[in-house]
Amino acid sequence: MMEETRAKLIQAARKAFAANGYAGASMDDLTAEAGLTRGALYHNFGDKKGLLQAVIDQIDAEMLARMRTARQREKTTWLGFLAESMAYIEMALEPEIQRIMLLDGPAVLGDPSQWPNQNACLETTAQTIQALIDEGTVKPMDAEAAARLINGAALNASIWIAAADDPRIVFAKAVEAFGHLAAGLLQKEH
Incomplete structure (x- = not known):
């Protein structure tokens, strides 16, 4: 009940x-x-704020499942990593995610990078980056630092898209720049 x-x-x-x-x-x-x-x-x-947190937790779980599906469709760890990141950024085009996750959530609950669910996301990204380093795809570096920077870039791109007058135009710019940024991690061109 x-x-x-x-x-x-x-x-x-x-x-x-x-x-x-x-x-x-x-x-x-x-x-x-x-x-x-x-x-x-x-x-x-x-209270209302606690209810918002529960809604965000539900949407976040759905977003993670969609990102995981995008990753699993790809043939390599690197392509899966990119697909997962791009899926996250693309979800910023959806009105419900824009409003609740990217605009109201941070305004009410504070910095999204400090939300409890972000620790699991950060850990997964760090593990993926470490796996990419171990297989020789990504340059040797501190995996946690790289994960924090990549996740921060994806989050800020998503907030930029959500707040834009024309989200689709900003999305195209953000995806292109994110791809170049992520490619900087590579040992060689993939």
Whole structure:
């Protein structure tokens, strides 16, 4: 029952945050949409900010699954690494991700690089870079430092796209520049 209540609230909040933004989402409307009370919201999430964090966690898990799929479609670790990064940047074109993950999330919850889910993402990127170093594809360097810089570039590109007047134009610029930046890690041209 508790999981069903949480799921209903997250679904209603996700819809409200995407349509109206965090600030414009009414907790009374949201709980009514879910067929629940404000008490259920406070009991399960503490407050509106806690509910936003739960929505972000759900969207983040979906984004990670999509990125993993993009990586697994490729024939080499390097191409998978690029595909995963590009998939993340491309998701910044989606209105729900723009609004909730890239605009409202940082405004309400602070720097996305400090969110708890970012540690797992950073660790995965560092492991991939270390594997690329070990196989001789990427120049020897500190894998954590490279992962932090690559993840930061992808995150900033995504925020730039989300905030742009014309996200598609910015996306094209960001993808081209990101590709050149990532290629700087290579031992030789791939």
